[in-house]
Amino acid sequence: MRGQVRLHHVSRRFRIVHERSLTLKETIVRRRRVAYSELWALRDVTLDIRSGEAVAFIGRNGAGKSTLLKVLAGILPPHAGSVEAGGSIAAMLELGSGFHPDFTGRENVFMNGALHGLRHRDVSARLQKIIDFAELADFIDMPVRTYSSGMQMRLAFAVAAHVNPDILLLDEVLTVGDAAFQAKCMDRIHHFLDHGGTLAFVSHDQNAVRTICSRAVLIDGGRVVVDGSPDEVLPIYEQLLEDREGGIGADVPDTVWSPPASVADPEYHHEEEGGEPPIRFTPDPGTLPVEPSATIKRMQITDPPDPDAQRRLPAGATVVVEVEVETNDPIAVLSMEITVTDSLRQTILETHSSDMAGALPQERGGFTCAIAFSLPIQEGWLNVNAIIRDLTTGARLDQWPESVPLFMERTWPGDGVLAVPVAWSVLPTADAHDNVSPGKTVWRWGRSA
Amino acid sequence: MDSLRPLLAYAPLFRNLVRREVRQRYKASALGLAWTLINPLLVVAAYWVVFKFLFGSPIQNYALFLFVGLMVWTLVFGGMSVGAQSIISNASLVTKVRFPRVIIPAAAITANAVIAAAMLLIALPLCIWLQEGSYAPLIALPALLIVAFVFTIGLGLVLAAVNVYFRDVEHIIAALGVPWFFLTPIFYTYSTLPDAAREHEVLIGILHWGNPIAPLVICIQDTLFFGTWPPLADALYVILASIAMVIIGWQVFARLEREMAVEL
Known part of the structure; x- marks a missing residue:
């Protein structure tokens, strides 16, 4: 079916050659003695992506996300299992997407269109839209080598977004370009999804994952660890990021691991049943104390009050966050911490109750803090987080598991960040x-x- | 050949790549496409001086004879060289987009054939005007050119695929260029060799049949320059060689194509 993607027990191996010998002579002379080790970048991945679905692949660096996209795109063949993709695929993997530096933007658009299987007249018909989208009207007849990386990215995205594929694959695309262009990309992606396209993308931007995708797949050690809604999967991913040592998926060393015998043959024929469900991961309590002297019971944005409006705010708007804390230990001296981070995880606001509101109540039972602050930020995604600490030791007692996303909308007539x-x-x-x-x-x- | 059918969908890509290869070669040079002809004309001029006047070659219209041989050499050897480098120089496409990789060497070799075609455009009227044989063998010329092209595609596919894994291939080809050129009957024919050379019949046989470009050059010189039918043995040899080569090339390329994106 068009737009449908099925991965059936897919495994993909890479050889890491310890002494890179590229020349014919060395290979002939040494024969088979070239030392290499094997790395299974994908291990028995079974995924079914329905037509029209938007799926995010998240995971740490080296987890296998990009390999997964390349296998989906048909650029890398799997070593075991099967891949089925219905319809046309446009992939935007890494920067550049095959532009030739000496040719003009216009020539490269035609080339890129042809790569995606478009005829000359199909590209001609869309050329103006692509140029307008990329905002390159003045530069389209200049060689691409004179473009900045942002301009190249814009052009590449514009082409990929206008070839109307059935399946669009994006790898870390949304982190490039300024906020205005990112917003435009978001719009275009929503437009693509509204028209029934299937999207699979790799992103570290949790807000992008939340707003675009209905489904998130956490990959670690080449395996599907959790497959579910973003709200379900992202907290587990956060936990994984903090718990940097070891992984969940890479429990078997590469030297020992091999794909299941029944599917070790890449020519494996597809069966109708969906395969085993992915391994469920129970969140590890991690660094948080088991019986904390204070826990956060509730965190929500009370102003603006409308839950829909909470996600989209005009630039410069004031936000009121309410955090309800339950205290269990009357001796603990507590401190509340609110941080606001942007899409690059940079902290743009950090405020502590100890600096602003003095000591927090210690009586058993609890209290609610209301924190009001304005966000003089022009545009982009922001995350609000709440943490409760023991003021004497600085230890973190509890953290609201889901950061609250906000989108600042450009209402300010000028330019810049503020x-x-x-x-x-x-x-x-x-x-x-x-x-x-x-x-x-x-x-x-x-x-x- | 069922596997050929999906390639038709990529005809626009093929056209684009050919255009790009042709334009890329002379982009930003003042004389542009004129270089395609200046190059061989300079070679012809030098060889003409050396072999006509210093060595006294008995061949009539020697410069044109050289030019015809050089056209075949450009088509086949030039095609091999650009074909071998083609995948590596288009690595950014191979690692980012899915499409039949075979298009890349095919387009590079076709772009190179455009240069040979430009040479033919000059050689053809001059040959018709100057040759003393018959015009009838010219009928065989298109077929022979196609055979030469198919042979080049086959060889180019092998070299392009192998070069991805062993980058020495393109250097080996570059190193072989001059010696191979001298061992190919481009500025001489086997029948006009000095008497002393005729004693080495075995050696000439090896040079003739061990080098598939030699019979190709002979066949095309015969039909185009001398106006005679090419020897049957040579014609059969080149047809069989090109069919074998394109089958081998297709197989080798298909086998090595899968992992190309990893090696680049």
């Missing part, structure tokens, strides 16, 4: 010399001057 009150005054030169008081305010933005 959306702060700005006042412009314009005076005739003669008046400015005589008159110190500001003249006519041409444009004013913000609540307070």
Whole structure:
């Protein structure tokens, strides 16, 4: 069926040659003595992606996400198992996507279109849309080598998004480009999904995963660890990131592991049943204490009140976060910490109750903090997190498992990162010399001057 | 050949790649495509001086004879060289997009054949004008050119695929270029060799039949330049060699194609 992808017990191996010998002579002379070890980048992966579904592959670096996309794209063949993909596939893997540096943007668009199986007139019909989308009208007839990496990325995405594939594969694409272009990519992806396209993408951007995908697949050690809704899978991924040592999937060393005997033959014929369900992973309590002296019971954004509106805010909006804490130990001195991070996981706001509100109540029972802050950020995804700490030891007692995502919408008329009150005054030169008081305010933005 | 049918869907890609290869070769050079002819004309001029005047070759219209041989050499050996490098120089496509890889060497070799075609365009009217034989054998010329092209595709596929895994291949080809050129009857024919050479019949036999480009050059020189029917043995040899080569090339390429993206 068009747009459907099935991976059936797929395994993929890489050989890591310890002494790289590329020349004919060395290979002939040494024959089989070239030392290599095997790495199973994908281990018995069974996945069924329905037509029109949006699936995110998440996982740590080296987990096998990109290999999985390359296998889906048909660029790498599996060493065991089978891959079936219905319909046309457009893949955007890594930067550049096969642009030739000496040719102009326009020539490369035609080349790229042809790579995706489009005829010349199909590309011609879409050329203007692609150029407009990439915002490269002035540069389209210049060689691609003169483009910045952001411009190349924009062009590559524009082509991939306009070839109307049945299946679109994206690898870490959304982290490139400025906020405005990212928002445009998001729109385009939503448009693609609304028209029934199937999307599989690799991303570290948890907010992108939440907003785009209905399904997230956590890969570790080449295996599917959890397969479920983003809200279900992302917290487990977070846990995995913190618990850096070891992995969940890589429990068997590569030297020992081999694909199941029944599917070791790549020419394996597909059966109708869906294969075994993925291994379920129970979240490890990890670094959090088992019986903390305080736990966070609730965290929500109370202003703006509408739960839908919480995810989209105008630039500069004020947000009120309420955190309810239950205390179990009247001796513990507590401190609440609110952080706001952007899509690159940079902290853009960190505030502690100990600095701002003094000591928190210690009585058994609990308390609720309401924290109000404005976010003078122009555009992009933000995450709000709440942590409760023991102030004397600094130990983290509890953390709200899901950070609350917010999307700042561009309402500010200027450019840059900050959306702060700005006042412009314009005076005739003669008046400015005589008159110190500001003249006519041409444009004013913000609540307070 | 069922496996050929899906290739038709990629005809636009093939056209694009051929155009790109042709344009890329002379991009940003002042004389552009004129270089395709300046190169062989310079070679012809030098060899003409050396072998016509210093060694006294008995062949009439010697410069044109050289030019015809050089055209075949450009088609076959030039095609082999660009074919061998083609996958590596298009690595960014191979590692990022799925499409039949065979298109890349095929397009590179076709782009190279365009240069040979430009040479033919000059050689053909001059041959018709100057040759003293018959025009009838010219009927065989298109078939012979196709045979030469098919042979080049076959060989180019093998070299392109193997070069991905052993990068020495393209250097070996470069090193073989000059000696191979001298051992191919391009600036001489076996029948106009000095008397002293005729004693080494076995050696000439090895040179003639051990080098598949030699019978190709002979067949095309005969039909185009001398206006005679090519020897049957040579014609059969080149037809069988090109069929065998393209089958071998297809098989080798199909086998090595799968893991190419890993090696690049």
